[in-house]
Amino acid sequence: MELSWWLARWWSVSHTDPPERVQSPRLCPELGGCIRYxxxxxxxxxxxxSGIRSRRLAHSIAASITTTDETTVESLREHLGEMSINTWRTRYDATSSELTDLLEFTRLRGRSLLKELLETNTITLELASTTGRTAMQSFELAxxxxxxxxAPQSIGLYDRGTRISIVSTRDHSDIKAILDTGMDLEVGIDWNVTPATMIMSLSTS
Known part of the structure; x- marks a missing residue:
């Protein structure tokens, strides 16, 4: 059996038995996992x-975290989900396979935008920014x-060939699943909310 299993078993026994029966030092509960990975x-x-297969990438990400708050999977997802694919590529020197792992890691759980689009005909997504555009302008969005x-390429929101926003890495996998179906889509922006929101609908034409 693996050493990590024996260490996990040792920790279980040493932490469930009464203190007076434990003769050896108590172990950190994460020690077995740390040795395994x-x-x-x-x-x-x-x-x-949680899905990041590259030890090098895990080391690089951990080294960039400066917060003193308790580290959880959700806090890591939030930290990484605030970055773009290009930021991951440059900051962590991430390869294509590592970027794919990061996209899966940061993906919002418990939803399917493709399913929602098929069931309701419309979905909405908050936009981080709309570079160089205002609500008063006309748009031809795609x-x-x-x-x-x-690869993997960012997904952008374009107005007549100019990228005005980018799909968050948290939403990338869901939007990719929609685009890869090849369905005809209509895209708009709701300026009456903050931040501005992209509205995607199945084309009626």
Missing amino acids: GVDTTAKLLLMS LRYDSSEP
Whole structure:
């Protein structure tokens, strides 16, 4: 059996038996996992046990975290989900397979925008920004992959060929699933809310 299993078993016994019966030092409950994945911090262990396969990437991400708050899977998802694919690519020197893992890791759980679109005909997503555009302008909007980037490519919101916003990495997998169906879509922006919201509907034409 693996050493990590024996250590986990040792921890279980040493922490469930009465203190007077325990002759050996008590172990950190994460020690078995740290040995299994070859890491030395909670953040790295959480990343690797939640789908980040690259130890190098886990080390790089953990080194960039400066908060003193307790590290959880959700706090890591929030931290990474605030970044773009290009930020991951440059900050962590992430490869295509590592970026794919990060997109899956940051994906919002418990929803399917494709299912919602098919059932309700319309979905909405908050936009981080609408660069160089105002509510008073007319738009010819389209969602598409950024062909200037290597795979996996960011998904941008374009107005007549100019990218005015980018789909959050939290939403990337859901929007990719919709785009990859090839369905005809209509895209608009609701300026009456803050932040501005993208409205996506199935085309009626």
